[in-house]
Amino acid sequence: VAARGGDVPAALDGVSRLPGAGDLADVAAAWRVAERAGAPVADVLDHVVEALRADHDLAREVRAECSSARATARLLAVLPLLGLGLGSGLGGDPVHVVTGTLPGVVCLAAGCALAATGLAWVERITTRAEVGAR
Template sequence: MTSGGLTALASLLAGAGALGWPGRPRPVLPSGPRSVPPPSSARLVLDADLLLTLVEMVSVQVRAGASPTAAWRAAVDVLGLGPAGDVADPSGWLVAAGRQLPAARAAAAGWRLAERTGAPLSDVLDGVAGALRDESALAADVEAALAGPRATVRLLMVLPVGAVLLGQLIGADPVRVLTTTGPGRVCALAGLLLLGLGRWWMAHLVRRVGRGR
């Protein structure tokens, strides 16, 4: 094989590899607590797993007889969410967290409901925690269901490159045909365009399923 053919084959492999091996999305529920700035900060960070832990800790303490304020301050202190003075207003803090984590808005609404109506805070937070667990389980099920389609997409992206390599091994020299002849170049260009279009369409379908959960 000529040096020009080798260069063309390397370019084809690199392009198909970039199409066929996309990065995996960010995990739905990262584990472990994170440090969270006060509500006034625009960089407030809170994940669903940490929010669930926070809600459950407050609920357990209130059910055991602690006041809501004491339970909240103890929970945020244990989880390392910031000094008590920065999180003195639980519902306000949760509303600020809801700017990046919508589930925190439900916790804030539940807290305000308990404050205004006198409903048992522990029962309200238990309901919020149950909803968070259900949403997390659903997200995990969706990720598991999408694992197969993602693997299929990657396999289909690699197969055309494997066919070219097989043709080279048996002496058909498809690289020369695809790079030095007019019809071959048209076929190579059309194949790459269709490969990219198929990759985009499959990614679009996967994103729609993820948003629809």
């Protein structure tokens, strides 16, 4: 487009609508500013590339931190099952207590509800953080 004397920012805007090419909208805006201000386009694009790289690095770091938070929440949700296994291994009958007595059933229901709520809460928080970092 540039070699033919066309409107490069308009072409970049058009391509930026394609999946995975959203960053080209920033490049188009920078190109417009450089043309209107008379600044060297290459220098302006260098700054845009640096900013986009920093944004992508931040998003990658946020995804990594969120995945560790999700893994921790899942581990905490599974720990009660390990406690049942440990209690059975020590000679007790925790499964009967949890499923065969009224207090045990109440505790089981409350524990399952709290674990599910905790998992949903962590998922919501991490999803919002990931969306905010994009």
